[in-house]
Amino acid sequence: MYVAVKGGERAIDNAHAWLAEERRGDTDVAELSVAQIREQMALAVNRVMAEGSLYDPDLAALAIKQSRGDLIEAIFLIRAYRTTLPRFGGSNPIDTDTMQCDRRVSATFKDAPGGQVLGPTFDYTHRLLDFKLAADGEAPKAPSTTAPTEPTPHIMSFLDRENLIQPEKTSDATPDDLTRKPLELPASRALRLQSLARADEGFILGMAYSTQRGYARNHAFVAELRIGAVAVEMDIPELGFAIDIGEITVTECETVNQFQGSKTEPPQFTRGYGLVFGMTERKAISMALVDRALRWKELGEDNLGAPAQDEEFVLYHSDNIQATGFLEHIKLPHYVDFQSELELIRKLRREAQDAMSQEAAQ
Amino acid sequence: MQAHVLEGGFDNHAVDSSHAFRAVMTAMARPGQIATLQGALPPAPLSKAAGVVLLTLCDPETPIYLAPSHDSQQLRDWITFHTGAPFVTAEAAIFAVGTWQDLPVSAFAIGTAEYPDRSATLIVECESLSNTGAVLRGPGIKDQTALSLPKTDAFQSNAALFPLGLDFIFTCSDRLAALPRTTRVG
Amino acid sequence: MSDYNFAYLDEQTKRMIRRAILKGLAIPGYQVPFASREMPMPYGWGTGGVQVSAAILTPDDTFKVIDQGADDTTNAVSIRRFFQKTAGVAVTEATTEASVIQTRHRIPEQDLRDDQILVYQVPIPEPLRFLEPSEVETRKMHSLEEYGLMHVKLYEDISQHGDIATAYAYPVKVEGRYVMDPSPIPKFDNPKLEMAGIQLFGAGREQRIYAIPPYTQVVSLDFDDYPFQPTKADHACDLCGAEDSYLDELIVDDAGGRMFMCSDTDYCTSRRKNGHVGAQGVPFKEDAA
Structure with a gap:
């Protein structure tokens, strides 16, 4: 006699209750506030905003709290939240020339107008665990100065004046939005950049790294990396002009890459571009390298068959929400499919064994 | 803008459009089967059924072509207010509305080999509609049916x-x- | 969840999905691209089916969800609850009472009526994907009706194994034109793809919707000398005795003892209610499994 197993509903409820308890952890330890996460886990918040495609540090911090620090889970919460929000309109393109730079470095010129500004970087910290932090996380006030009022010019503009850098095509057309239209290949550069900006940091880092190691190497120098706040403006048709609707912090990276030139074009530098929400420079640099690798067709380069040159491969596999969902779905029941394969393999083996024993008998 | 331009839409958009879509979907899945729709009161000459279809399927992403039979300022205002759909030539239309005589049938997009879905859907306003006349066969039809085609x-x-x-x-x-x-x- | 719209999705998203469904019905078996949204459940867990269901449900519907044929598998429970909460629809486990059935990997044993709709969750909608990984290439193949690669694959199976080695997600040709993936249903279910109800297929991650209208010709690919054969375990259900239903195999003791039971839990329960008893079953009693 057999009684079938039931109880999916109760199992789910109990699992959720247990999850909530585990999220809170030991109740003798003070609960983490959303503001604490926002202020003290700011780089995690930035990553969640960037890959979640929603600029809202409080919501990103909440998502990190809810997801127990699993950033892909937090990104997922933000994506699911943003996708059904009503759209009131589109902003004007942000102008990074006007950025209030917290950090601005160039690897191509020792100095340039605006200067090198290291900003709050890990770059030259010695990666030694700071045991003092375990007991006391307070920091003395850092030296400060008044911010320059002049806009910081882009390093690329100096190369541009000499016609040494390939000019980008300008367009006032509204670019496609892959959150509103299904991805169609070949994708425009704007669509590729959107996809890369939302892409998983680890995936893009790996792709970018592969170009440095020779899989479609494109000799990138960081012409400029800048991080800071920019104004977001939106045209209000009723008013007839644009108004300031807020300020966001972004990281922008422009790489300068070699270009052989062709019969009709004298040699010229080309550019890779990265722009990401928040202070996210690893992602922005990676994005610029991958952007450049994906441009092989328009620049008349050879397809070397490298993964980072294959836009279908990169764009279809860079979204961590798609990837993690499909990867983890193999945990779900597959009794039916497995059963059908069981029957098939038993049948094939039976037939093969019958054939072998017949041969042996002859 | 006249007051009645603002009227005649769905009372409860989410629920009314769900019923309307089910009717339209069933009709498309079962060619020839006649459905009755409710929920919209568009200005003449647009029929109630055509009005419901536009409210259910159209928005700023779906350019509409209005045939001369239906191209009035009043109707344009009504469609704009309730759906936000832009008006375009036949070639660029995703939806079209009009009488059979006034629709330039050969001008509309029929899709491409790789994307046959990129084709127009024509809403043809008829004097009468009944299961008589031309015999229909194909997917969605058990054996055969008939429909009064123009x-x-x-x-x-x-x-x-x-x-x-x-x-x-x-x-x-x-x-x-x-x-x-x-x-x-x- | 009063913060959310009826059936969760915003109206503009629903309209976009609804337009894709209509084109899908007009071009049976063709995969219509749609701008799939992130849903509050993971990609790969039925987001395509959920988006299609959200676009077609009305408050008057009675909704049933099955996964592997069963109503009480955890993901089926999760999806059913989602629509109870966001659409307030009635739910049922009885196939005959449902107006919309969302399914993963099975077609119910009970024939569907013409007033019923079956919504499939689809992981990989492209039947040619494992033969050709590039979307650009497979789209071209569909446009040219170039399906030689598929026939070569099936034929190579026969030459290597003496049989077609595809047991689920067995490809079909719809209305003599498009080769289609019926989702990972066992090939036992393929003959039921020609039915009275409307069939809608949603692949969320892959951003495709496709459809089979009622009474549409659906042919499982095969060869004259190797005709298509829908197969199941050569047993009867140990609970209800059914000989015509698709069976799950269970390992019931440490010695590896097996038993078989209907994968369609509603079919099995209904039969037991009607007095059918299998080899290891007990007469049906309310609330006892």
Whole structure:
């Protein structure tokens, strides 16, 4: 006699209750506030905003709290939240020339107008665990100065004046939005950049790294990396002009890459571009390298068959929400499919064994 | 803008449009089957059924072509207010509305070999609609059915384009039937 | 969840999905691209089916969800609850009472009526994907009706194994034109793809919707000398005795003892209610499994 197993509903409820308890952890330890996460886990918040495609540090911090620090889970919460929000309109393109730079470095010129500004970087910290932090996380006030009022010019503009850098095509057309239209290949550069900006940091880092190691190497120098706040403006048709609707912090990276030139074009530098929400420079640099690798067709380069040159491969596999969902779905029941394969393999083996024993008998 | 432009939409958009879509979907899945729709009161000459279809399927992403029979400022204002859909030429339209005589059938997009779905859907306003006349066969139809089509040969040549082609919704007062490109017209 | 719209999705998203469904019905078996949204459940867990269901449900519907044929598998429970909460629809486990059935990997044993709709969750909608990984290439193949690669694959199976080695997600040709993936249903279910109800297929991650209208010709690919054969375990259900239903195999003791039971739990329960008893079953009693 057999009684079938039931109880999916109760199992789910109990699992959720247990999850909530585990999220809170030991109740003798003070609960983490959303503001604490926002202020003290700011780089995690930035990553969640960037890959979640929603600029809202409080919501990103909440998502990190809810997801127990699993950033892909937090990104997922933000994506699911943003996708059904009503759209009131589109902003004007942000102008990074006007950025209030917290950090601005160039690897191509020792100095340039605006200067090198290291900003709050890990770059030259010695990666030694700071045991003092375990007991006391307070920091003395850092030296400060008044911010320059002049806009910081882009390093690329100096190369541009000499016609040494390939000019980008300008367009006032509204670019496609892959959150509103299904991805169609070949994708425009704007669509590729959107996809890369939302892409998983680890995936893009790996792709970018592969170009440095020779899989479609494109000799990138960081012409400029800048991080800071920019104004977001939106045209209000009723008013007839644009108004300031807020300020966001972004990281922008422009790489300068070699270009052989062709019969009709004298040699010229080309550019890779990265722009990401928040202070996210690893992602922005990676994005610029991958952007450049994906441009092989328009620049008349050879397809070397490298993964980072294959836009279908990169764009279809860079979204961590798609990837993690499909990867983890193999945990779900597959009794039916497995059963059908069981029957098939038993049948094939039976037939093969019958054939072998017949041969042996002859 | 006249006051009645603002009227005649769905009372409860989410619920009304769900019922309306089910009716339209069933019609498209079962060519020739006639459904009755509720929920919209568009200005003349647009029929109630055609009004419901526009409210259910159209928005700023779906350019509409209005045939001369239906191209009035009042109707344009009503559609703009309730759906936000832009008005375009026949070639660029995703939806079109008009009487059979006034629709330039050969001008509409029939899709491409790689994207046959990028084709127009024509809402054809009819004087009458009944299960009489042309015999229909094909997907969605058990054996055969009949529908009072405005013409026969145009739909035969449309079906011959499959998998490309236009899809049709016939409307009359508060009733509607559909004819996708797969239907073979006898 | 009063913060959310009826059936969760915003109206503009629903309209976009609804337009894709209509084109899908007009071009049976063709995969219509749609701008799939992130849903509050993971990609790969039925987001395509959920988006299609959200676009077609009305408050008057009675909704049933099955996964592997069963109503009480955890993901089926999760999806059913989602629509109870966001659409307030009635739910049922009885196939005959449902107006919309969302399914993963099975077609119910009970024939569907013409007033019923079956919504499939689809992981990989492209039947040619494992033969050709590039979307650009497979789209071209569909446009040219170039399906030689598929026939070569099936034929190579026969030459290597003496049989077609595809047991689920067995490819079909719809209305003589498009080769289609019926989702990972066992090939036992393929003959039921020609039915009275409307069938809608949603692949969320892959951003495709496709459809089979009622009474549409659906042919499982095969060869004259190797005709298509829908197969199941050569047993009867040990609970209800059914000989015509698709069976799950269970390992019931440490010695590896097996038993078989209907994968369609509603079919099995209904039969037991009607007095059918299998080899290891007990007469049906309310609330006892």
